[in-house]
Amino acid sequence: MTLTPHDQLILSVYIVTFVTGLPANILAFYTFSVKVHHKPAPIDILLLNLSVSDLIFLLFLPFRMVEVLSGMRWVLPYFLCPLSNFIFYSTIYISTLFLMGVSVERYFGVAYPIRYKINHKPMYAIMASVFFWVISTAHCSIVYIVQYQKPGNGTQNVSICYEDFTKEQLNILLPVRFEMFLVLFCTPFLITTFCYISFIRILLSLPNISRRRKQRAIGLALGTLLVFNLCFCPYNISHVVGFVKWQSPTWRVDALLPSTFNACLDPIIFYFSSSDVQNRVRNCISGVLGRIRAIGFCKRPSSSLHSYQADTEQL
Template identity: 45%
Template sequence: MSEDSTVFLAICIITFLIGFPNTVLAFCLCIRKIHRKPIPIDIFMLNLAASDLVFLTFLPVKMKEAADNMVWNMPGALCRFSLFMFFLPLYSSSLFLAAISAERYVCVAFPVRYKSPKRFIYTTLICVFTWVIIAVTSVFTYKAAYLVSNEADNTTNNRSLEPEPWDCYINLSAKQLTELLPVRLGIAVVFFLLPLLICCFCYISLIRILMKCPLLKRQLKLRVVGLIVGTLLVFAISFAPYNASHVVGFIKKENPDWRMKTLMLSTLNACFDPIIFFCISKDMRRAIKVCAKVLCSFMPT
């Protein structure tokens, strides 16, 4: 087992152990809150939690692949489906983080407009439109990676007849890269650069507004800081290296050798999102405090 495979397996395990229980908790609390009194931020948080749950549900497949030294010993059809489920949340998380930042900014900067009765309809439409864009992009990427040429089809068919194991979405043909690299560049712009600019604008503006309100409670300011830090961690650690590989690959017309390491970092996305849930949701903070007290009660004194 190579060093990269060992590190990838460790990251997947850590992400699953931290992200899965927190995301399930956030998802359930969002549903409960929406049933009682829905507000736009709860809709965006629910979609972000759903996106992370999709990612975490299929993460054990990546654990198996890493444990096999990045050799695919599972059915070929599962490779294609797991790729769709692995990359889709990477696209959706950035868009929903941008939507959350915009919602927080509008809530503070334009409180009157924020209370419009149509805001719930607008939020729902934004979420539906976001998922449509993500699904179309994921399908297009899927086809570009596997069905763009007869060479790719023949390779896939030959692999299905061979007893030897093969890799999943690692070694791509020249024809595949020709079709896939422009798609990756577009993904870097639409799903990373634009959401990052939106988040930076909204949170910088939000900080300026809060600095003009010295009477605000310290806890509220700390939660805003936590929200901003959590969002920046996701973009800086999880999304930036991965999308940088798209840009470098497009310029050099190749699949960067270090792309695998960026995929490892992108996996940590589901570890950072609970910070955002904690800073936004009062129910999440209350539930975590209760869980912490229960765990402390079982610890020996």
């Protein structure tokens, strides 16, 4: 089947996200798993959960690729349709909540350092993580409710996955989407913005921190806010537009594309948030370069031997 330029764009975004995001998140998951196992810290627990969410999203992304390759028609077993959409949307809001949690951790660390050290308990991060997973998946279970809602005409187009909603389905779906915009996007975004602006303001006023560390911390804060705006804002704006017009926007698929990139942008946040991730990345790069040099070194004697044999034959 020949893909339209629009479908080619969607497929390209999915492939780039999968190829770059999967190895980066596997590396992050391994690093944070080791850290949490040996010495659990709240921020490491939050980042570990964020990497788990991204990995789940990436593992289900090939189902979306198959859908695009099939001309946006669902050719896989039908039970995978609501499941893949449930995973797709849940991980979006799990990311917003965990990014908010990381911002709160960083803000408390500079605003209330003494109290933060006293109450620096991993159990709080675990409880927050459970809450984030539950509230996200509970909201996104609307996918199952809507997908199996009996349409008014008594038939259901099983070749189209989670599109072409009936009036009855929209009456359920649109209010929930608007609530998700308020609860799962606006609230985390406002809290994250407040925490990082306050974090930057306090950090700039501290004289005993080097300029390089300040610049890196500020860059991380601004980068996280940028991810919020670029990745999550377009999709959530579609909820507002859909609620006002009382219809599912046709450009909603395009608004989802930036949120897809979040899975390969989160590892950048992991890298600048953890020195362990930085060391692990450096070790991986040095290991790969070492293997390349070893392969090149092994080939040199062989090439020299062939050269020697050729010279001997000429003599």
